[in-house]
Amino acid sequence: MDTTLSQTAGIADHGHGPAKGLGRWLFTTNHKDIGSLYLWFSLLMFLTGGCMALMIRAELFQPGLQLIQPEFFNQMTTMHGLIMVFGAVMPAFVGLANWMIPIMVGAPDMALPRMNNWSFWILPFAFTLMISTLFMEGGGPDFGWTFYAPLSTTYAPPSVTFFIFAVHMMGFSSIMGAINIIATILNLRAPGMTMMKLPLFVWTWLITAFLLIAVMPVLAGVVTMMLMDIHFGTSFFNAAGGGDPVLFQHVFWFFGHPEVYIMILPAFGIISEIIPTFARKRLFGYASMVYATSSIALLSFLVWAHHMFAVGMPLAGELFFMYATMLIAVPTGVKVFNWVATMFHGSMTFETPMLFALAFVVLFTIGGFSGLMLAIAPADFQYHDTYFVVAHFHYVLVPGAIFSIMAGVYYWLPKWTGHMLNERLGKAHFWLSFIGVNITFFPMHFVGLAGMPRRIPDYALQFADFNAVASVGAFIFGFSQLVFVYNIISCIRGGERATDQVWEGSHGLEWTLPSPAPYHTFSKPPLIK
Amino acid sequence: MSSAEYYVPKQSHWPILASIALFLMALGAGNLINDLSAEVSGGIGVWLLLVGAVLMMAILFAWFRNVINESMSGLYNEQMDRSYRWGMSWFIFSEVMFFAAFFGALFYIRTLAVPWLGGEGDRGISNMLWEGFQAQWPLMTTPDMETFPGPQQIVDPWHLPLINTILLVSSSFTVTVAHKALKVDQRSRIVLWLAITVLLGAGFLVFQAYEYVEAYHDLGLTLNAGVYGATFFILTGFHGLHVTLGSVMLIIIWLRVLRGHFDAEHHFGFEAVTWYWHFVDVVWVGLFLFVYII
Numbered sequence: 001m002d003t004t005l006s007q008t009a010g011i012a013d014h015g016h017g018p019a020k021g022l023g024r025w026l027f028t029t030n031h032k033d034i035g036s037l038y039l040w041f042s043l044l045m046f047l048t049g050g051c052m053a054l055m056i057r058a059e060l061f062q063p064g065l066q067l068i069q070p071e072f073f074n075q076m077t078t079m080h081g082l083i084m085v086f087g088a089v090m091p092a093f094v095g096l097a098n099w100m101i102p103i104m105v106g107a108p109d110m111a112l113p114r115m116n117n118w119s120f121w122i123l124p125f126a127f128t129l130m131i132s133t134l135f136m137e138g139g140g141p142d143f144g145w146t147f148y149a150p151l152s153t154t155y156a157p158p159s160v161t162f163f164i165f166a167v168h169m170m171g172f173s174s175i176m177g178a179i180n181i182i183a184t185i186l187n188l189r190a191p192g193m194t195m196m197k198l199p200l201f202v203w204t205w206l207i208t209a210f211l212l213i214a215v216m217p218v219l220a221g222v223v224t225m226m227l228m229d230i231h232f233g234t235s236f237f238n239a240a241g242g243g244d245p246v247l248f249q250h251v252f253w254f255f256g257h258p259e260v261y262i263m264i265l266p267a268f269g270i271i272s273e274i275i276p277t278f279a280r281k282r283l284f285g286y287a288s289m290v291y292a293t294s295s296i297a298l299l300s301f302l303v304w305a306h307h308m309f310a311v312g313m314p315l316a317g318e319l320f321f322m323y324a325t326m327l328i329a330v331p332t333g334v335k336v337f338n339w340v341a342t343m344f345h346g347s348m349t350f351e352t353p354m355l356f357a358l359a360f361v362v363l364f365t366i367g368g369f370s371g372l373m374l375a376i377a378p379a380d381f382q383y384h385d386t387y388f389v390v391a392h393f394h395y396v397l398v399p400g401a402i403f404s405i406m407a408g409v410y411y412w413l414p415k416w417t418g419h420m421l422n423e424r425l426g427k428a429h430f431w432l433s434f435i436g437v438n439i440t441f442f443p444m445h446f447v448g449l450a451g452m453p454r455r456i457p458d459y460a461l462q463f464a465d466f467n468a469v470a471s472v473g474a475f476i477f478g479f480s481q482l483v484f485v486y487n488i489i490s491c492i493r494g495g496e497r498a499t500d501q502v503w504e505g506s507h508g509l510e511w512t513l514p515s516p517a518p519y520h521t522f523s524k525p526p527l528i529k
Numbered sequence: 530m531s532s533a534e535y536y537v538p539k540q541s542h543w544p545i546l547a548s549i550a551l552f553l554m555a556l557g558a559g560n561l562i563n564d565l566s567a568e569v570s571g572g573i574g575v576w577l578l579l580v581g582a583v584l585m586m587a588i589l590f591a592w593f594r595n596v597i598n599e600s601m602s603g604l605y606n607e608q609m610d611r612s613y614r615w616g617m618s619w620f621i622f623s624e625v626m627f628f629a630a631f632f633g634a635l636f637y638i639r640t641l642a643v644p645w646l647g648g649e650g651d652r653g654i655s656n657m658l659w660e661g662f663q664a665q666w667p668l669m670t671t672p673d674m675e676t677f678p679g680p681q682q683i684v685d686p687w688h689l690p691l692i693n694t695i696l697l698v699s700s701s702f703t704v705t706v707a708h709k710a711l712k713v714d715q716r717s718r719i720v721l722w723l724a725i726t727v728l729l730g731a732g733f734l735v736f737q738a739y740e741y742v743e744a745y746h747d748l749g750l751t752l753n754a755g756v757y758g759a760t761f762f763i764l765t766g767f768h769g770l771h772v773t774l775g776s777v778m779l780i781i782i783w784l785r786v787l788r789g790h791f792d793a794e795h796h797f798g799f800e801a802v803t804w805y806w807h808f809v810d811v812v813w814v815g816l817f818l819f820v821y822i823i
Binding site for chain 2: 024114169182224233242243
């Protein structure tokens with residue numbers, strides 16, 4: 001990305017700086033404030049969902065039931081998944097988008113700033129509603145984050161009604177957030193910032209926002225059908241009335257598969273920003289990155305039933321979804337190749353963001369390969385619903401999505417706070433996380449292949465050793481996040497002053513702004529040549 | 530008239546209040562529905578829902594008034610206008626996908642699930658569950674007639690639904706006539722043709738309500754009447770809700786026209802409503818084809 005500025009960053013006062021007190025955060029229309037709110041909320045949810053994960057791993061440390069009841073265990077796996085997907089990963093990416101997209105494209109703010117505030121402030125209420133179900137009669141949702149009917153309809157606790165409305169609220173939030181991001185990218189680019197000059201983080205978010213608008217309404221549709229089945233006597237998912245429980249899975253995964261790309265495409269964008277900076281080379285194959293991301297997004301609408309190979313589909317369906325899924329490996333391979341080619345012959349340095357980005361490339365690729373194994377329908381009959389699946393999606397989500405978020409936070413933190421972060425602590429956080437993640441999730445491949453089912457509080461003795469190892473790793477990973485939190489807070493409070501460019505090899509509009517970035521930026525759009 | 534800089538509003542109270550209202554509505558609706566199913570009465574659910582809904586309407590009124598005032602005082606430039614255009618287009622796309630979920634469910638049920646349930650193909654195992662079940666569409670006899678008594682009759686497409694099709698399709702034309710009148714600034718014609726559009730929409734809703742009453746009382750076509758009733762009511766019901774919303778939006782722009790809002794060049798608020806109205810119309814054509822006729 002070569003964006004030469006003809007005039008230096010337009011810093012102007014809109015006539016209103018940050019307000020004082022709590023009102024600043026409640027009523028703000030500023031994309032940086034809202035970005036920070038999203039990021040703090042996401043961190044809180046990440047730690048909450050993490051505590052639930054640690055409860056799960058503590059119970060699974062040994063075979064037998066020690067700490068929690070199976071009913072509560074099921075609520076923990078369900079809530080852990082829902083909170084991490086909708087509360088941690090998605091809001092973190094939206095937070096990064098809010099902070100960075102306007103200053104990357106030279107816009108004064110997001111296109112619709114008040115709606116932007118609403119998109120965020122729905123979330124704390126939605127999660128209050130969802131987490132409160134744990135304290136309701138009959139307990140919280142206990143049917144897994146995929147909430148398959150009839151577990152989530154006929155056999156669900158009464159609190160499922162509140163779960164449904166909480167999902168509706170999250171859907172409103174996501175759709176409005178995505179509309180805002182698309183409108184900003186399409187309409188608020190500075191003069192001269194053509195589409196093919198956009199930073200890749202912006203490109204990947206444009207495509208992600210499209211996916212969000214396309215599939216969040218489908219999620220709303222499926223939970224609405226659940227609500228009707230539970231309370232109003234319909235039989236969408238009940239064969240006794242001519243419906244079909246498998247219909248639930250089709251509709252859910254039509255949402256669910258694009259959803260997993262919603263959680264990884266912005267990660268691709270972040271990594272594509274970081275690697276060129278620390279390799280001190282331009283990104284290899286910019287255009288092919290854009291086309292690869294687009295093809296991944298389009299293919300994501302055609303592969304949903306690969307989550308359902310074991311459900312009893314016609315052979316033609318199994319084959320179609322198998323080959324379509326394997327096709328996704330091609331554009332993904334293009335991306336991994338481009339990252340590696342960017343580093344090739346680069347003058348690389350290994351600051352904390354780069355370490356996380358490198359770990360992303362390696363570990364996400366491992367997760368991608370296990371995904372390829374799962375895509376093979378006949379092999380999936382063996383892997384289906386085992387810990388192999390758990391290992392697969394945690395490899396793409398934890399050292400994939402989450403590592404990219406951490407990489408992004410470390411990368412842009414100096415721009416946000418005006419202080420360099422503590423490299424020593426950052427590296428400590430990286431190595432503890434890297435080791436912790438692999439100790440946690442790598443053994444899950446083995447127990448999964450050996451046949452340990454997912455979502456159970458107790459297991460056969462032969463799985464004991466690997467489970468104990470995984471639990472130790474989970475606690476290492478979990479507690480090392482406190483280093484992350486400490487590092488962020490100390491970076492906000494002080495530290496070495498950051499320059500405007502922050503990193504030696506950084507390019508792009510955001511690095512032309514002072515650090516910390518002023519409250520209002522680019523009120524007059526810069527001219528990009 | 531319009532300013533050169535992109536307008537970034539100051540702080541706003543509306544979004545956080547709207548979030549609170551939404552939360553009250555969700556909490557209230559959840560409590561109310563759970564109480565109804567458990568046959569408990571006297572819960573607070575209905576009050577929470579009501580307070581939330583009233584609050585939400587008041588907030589939306591105030592929020593939109595705020596935006597309209599800003600627009601009228603010339604704070605919005607052309608770029609702002611484009612933001613609203615993109616916003617509305619993608620919002621309508623999200624609505625399309627919402628209906629796509631239900632249409633998809635209908636097609637899956639009709640062409641795959643019900644025939645499989647009747648033993649077609651190598652999915653005959655379902656036939657063992659409900660022995661003697663015959664696949665048919667419309668599904669008049671459900672596998673378990675005690676729990677889900679199938680409908681005795683279905684709605685005849687060539688009476689009320691046909692009239693409703695004529696009403697809604699012609700309302701798409703009348704709203705276009707109003708829009709054309711706005712472009713040449715003939716206020717009285719705008720008022721007239723918008724009023725006709727609203728009346729056509731209201732007529733549609735009245736007939737739709739009548740059709741529902743008939744379905745429940747005379748045809749045995751209910752939410753509980755197996756998957757035919759389920760798909761029928763979820764598709765027509767959500768469409769009806771959207772027509773209601775569209776009619777409210779039409780009334781609002783009608784009142785705004787009476788107050789002298791909009792001019793020949795600047796009237797995206799008006800145009801957005803016409804977009805929405807056309808969308809509602811197109812969904813109906815799909816419904817008329819796939820739910821009623823075929």
